[in-house]
Amino acid sequence: MKDSLCAAPIAFETLIEYWLGELPLPETERIDEHIVQCGQCAARLGEIVALSQAIRDVFRKGDILVILTPNFLERLISRGIQVRQYRCPLNGSVACTVTPEDELLVGRFEVPLAGVTRVDILSRRSCDDAEHRLSDIPFDAQSNEIVVAPSLARMQRLPSHDHFVRLVAVEGETERVLGEYTLHHTAHA
Amino acid sequence: MAGSPADTFVTEADLARCIAQSVPGRATEAETTLYRRYAPRVRLFGLRHLRDAQAAADFMQQVMLVTIDQLRRGRLRDPDKLGSFIFGVCRAIMLELRRGGARRKRILEQYQSDLAAIEPVEPAALDGDRVTRCLQDLPERERAVLVMTFYEEKPAHEVAAILGLTPGNVRVIRHRGLMRLRQCIAGSEAVP
Numbered sequence: 499m500k501d502s503l504c505a506a507p508i509a510f511e512t513l514i515e516y517w518l519g520e521l522p523l524p525e526t527e528r529i530d531e532h533i534v535q536c537g538q539c540a541a542r543l544g545e546i547v548a549l550s551q552a553i554r555d556v557f558r559k560g561d562i563l564v565i566l567t568p569n570f571l572e573r574l575i576s577r578g579i580q581v582r583q584y585r586c587p588l589n590g591s592v593a594c595t596v597t598p599e600d601e602l603l604v605g606r607f608e609v610p611l612a613g614v615t616r617v618d619i620l621s622r623r624s625c626d627d628a629e630h631r632l633s634d635i636p637f638d639a640q641s642n643e644i645v646v647a648p649s650l651a652r653m654q655r656l657p658s659h660d661h662f663v664r665l666v667a668v669e670g671e672t673e674r675v676l677g678e679y680t681l682h683h684t685a686h687a
Numbered sequence: 688m689a690g691s692p693a694d695t696f697v698t699e700a701d702l703a704r705c706i707a708q709s710v711p712g713r714a715t716e717a718e719t720t721l722y723r724r725y726a727p728r729v730r731l732f733g734l735r736h737l738r739d740a741q742a743a744a745d746f747m748q749q750v751m752l753v754t755i756d757q758l759r760r761g762r763l764r765d766p767d768k769l770g771s772f773i774f775g776v777c778r779a780i781m782l783e784l785r786r787g788g789a790r791r792k793r794i795l796e797q798y799q800s801d802l803a804a805i806e807p808v809e810p811a812a813l814d815g816d817r818v819t820r821c822l823q824d825l826p827e828r829e830r831a832v833l834v835m836t837f838y839e840e841k842p843a844h845e846v847a848a849i850l851g852l853t854p855g856n857v858r859v860i861r862h863r864g865l866m867r868l869r870q871c872i873a874g875s876e877a878v879p
Binding site: 511514518520530531533535536540543547555556557559562564565566567570632635636637638649 | 724725727728729731732734735770771773774777778812813815818819822823826827828830831832833834835836837838839840841842843844848849850851852858861862865868869872
């Protein structure tokens, strides 16, 4: 006995909205019933659940660089995540490190964001001298702060070095420097 | 060549009839097929409403036990409506869970050993290294929205509030990010 083809498959986007609790109650109840009765749509919902779990797992392991916001960071801290954070004043520098006990490493860069619509991050490390650019990063303009969570796994492997960071506002074809920062990273002994 | 147990039952109504017409506990093959077919769906329903993997697994077990108990007792009047019947059990158990009911405890004690031998149905986990690479290849904005959305499974309006965006904008970024992520994980297409 095989799953029969669904006569009225639920759109992937609608399944995401259902999973995240964005739909009104009648629509939620309709999909509740459909999921129990339809193996095909249940399998697609299962895919969303697996993706959601995988994204959480990757973030918790600190394997990826993510731009966060101060609000989201506060939520993580309130959930008991062991966060090592460094605040970098505008055009300033800070000494930093990372230890095996840390669950999240965060750089908080003070920057004036009023009227800014797009921010790019340019960075260079003294240990490899390669320049990197992160384009069109998300930010909350009201916070006047950019929060960067680098890959913890990568940071734990790097030797002591200086990390030069420049935040630029992109306006059409032109760029305006918002702030420049230096992080003096000492590798954990 | 013998078919799998699932091939024995042509329709879901066949399954329901077989369980109802057998001596209670003797329709092992039909009950196993029913469990393997419906338990993953019931688990998803439980996860959606309980937001806890263990609670959803318990819920799934309870729903399947009550369903089989009811089928053995011939409580399903129209075998063609097996799916609707199971959905009704889901709703009733969810309501009872929220009230902290006692019936489920009695049924669990009575029948749990019947289903203990059936392999639990777990969804296949994704390849963590591949997900990491694919997430890292996404544009910053999409990666951030996906992490902020799925870390705590928050709706668009809550993510929008912490990012200073509109909910509509978050939905668009989220959709684009998920599509790219799925394509990348499936390996069918490189992330542009």
